[in-house]
Amino acid sequence: MITIKHSKGTMTFPVTPPGLGLSGGDKKTETHDGIRGRTYSFITATGLKTFSLASHFPGTKRTYQTGKFVLPNTLDSTLRRVQAKQEVVTLAITDTKQTMRCRVLSYRSWQDKPKQGRSAKQADLEFEVTFEEYAYPKISKLKKKGKGSSTRPKSSKKSSSKSTSKKPKKYVVKRNDSLTVIAQRLKVNWRTLYNRNKKTIGKNPNRLYPGMVLYYG
Template identity: 30%
Template sequence: MTVRQRPQFWLKFNNNAEVFWLPVNPRSLSATSTHGFTDIDVTQLGEYTVIGNNRLREYSFSSLFPRDYNPSFCEHPRLKDPWETVKMIERWQRSGKPVRFIVTNTPINLAVTIRSFTYEERGGEPGDIYYTLTLKEYVFVSFRKTSDTTAKSTSSAAKKAEKQRPNEKTTPKSYTIKSGDSLWKIAQKVYKNGDDWRKIYDANKSAIGPNPNALKVGTKLVIP
C-alpha cells in the first residue's frame, strides 16, 4: 500500500519572485464550489430555475505563524518573523495581482486572489500569530488584438464623428448652495470633476468669503 506523504501548503507571488511555505499545516481546508442559478416566478406557471455558469471555487483555512520552531507541529524550521509574514501577505493582497496557491499531493495548484485575511495575537502566546485566509480562484483573461490598420481606421472614424457631433453638454451659469454642499461637490455636479472647485471659488470669493469651506445655504454662485 502506498503511503501518502504529508501535503505542503505554498503561496507564490509575482512568478515565484516571492515564495512562502506555510510553517504549520491547517487542520482542515474548506473548498466551496458553486453554480449560478436564477429563480424566476412566472405568473400562473409557478417558479422556474434558470441554470447559469459555474462560479469560481473558494478556499478557506486557519493556522498560525509561530514565533519559534517546534518540531511537533512545524513543517520546517525556516520560519519568518510572524509580523513580517503578516505584512507580506497584506502587501500581496493590496497589489491587485493574483497569488499561486499550491497544496502538494493534491490537484490544488492554481492562481487565486486573497479575498480576506484576518489575524490575531493571543494572550499567553506572545509572538505567535493565528490567522484565517480566504482565497478565490482567479482566471486569466486575454483579449484578441486588432490589427494596426483596423485600429487606426476605427480611431480615425471615431475622431471624425467626434468633430461632427454637436456638443450636447451644458454647464449651468449659476448654482444655489444647498444643505450639505461643498465646493468640491458642486464642482463634481457641474463639471463632473470635483478638483475644479477652485474655479468656482475664485469667481465667487466676495460671496463666499475668505474660507472656501464656510458655505451659506441659499447663496447664489456664478459658475464660470
C-alpha cells in the first residue's frame, strides 16, 4: 500500500503499480558559514532520492483496489494541489517499510475511452507521478579554536558598555516563510532585514530554509 500524508489528510493510492522507480540518494551538501558561530549545510537537489510510479485511479469500485473507493477526480485534484503548492508530504510504502518526506516533482494524468457499458464518469484515470525527497538544512556549531589561538579581550569601559548593550532579537524561519512575510510579521523593512542577514541568506533573498536564524532589532 502507498499513501501520502498531506495538510488536509491522508491519500491512499487505490492501485499499487507493478513496478516502483526509486533512484538517487547520493546526498551531496554545500556548507556555508553563518553568523553567531554556526555553519549551514544544504543538501543539493542532485543528491536527493526520487520515487516514480505509474498506475490508475479506478472509475468504479474494484475488487483489487486498496482502501475505500474515492472518485478519480478527487484523487487527481489532491495531487495537483500538492504539486502547485509545493507542499511537503510524507510518502509511505508499507510493502517496503519505507517512509520519506518529499514533494511532487512532476505529475500528469489522462483519461482513456471508457470500456463498453460504462459512462465517461466511470472511466479509469491514468497517471504518472514523481516524488522528490525533501531535506531540511542541518545546522551545526563551528569548532572552537585551540587554546593557543584564543586570547582574552582586555577589560575596558568600552567592552563593558558593549556587554550591557541590548542584544539583537532573532527569528527562526518556518516552513513556507518568505522574506516579505517575515518582514511584515516583525514590522521591519524587508531590505533592511536582508542586508542584516546577507551572510546567512546568501545572494538570493528568496532562498530561505526552515531552521535558518535571522537577526533584527
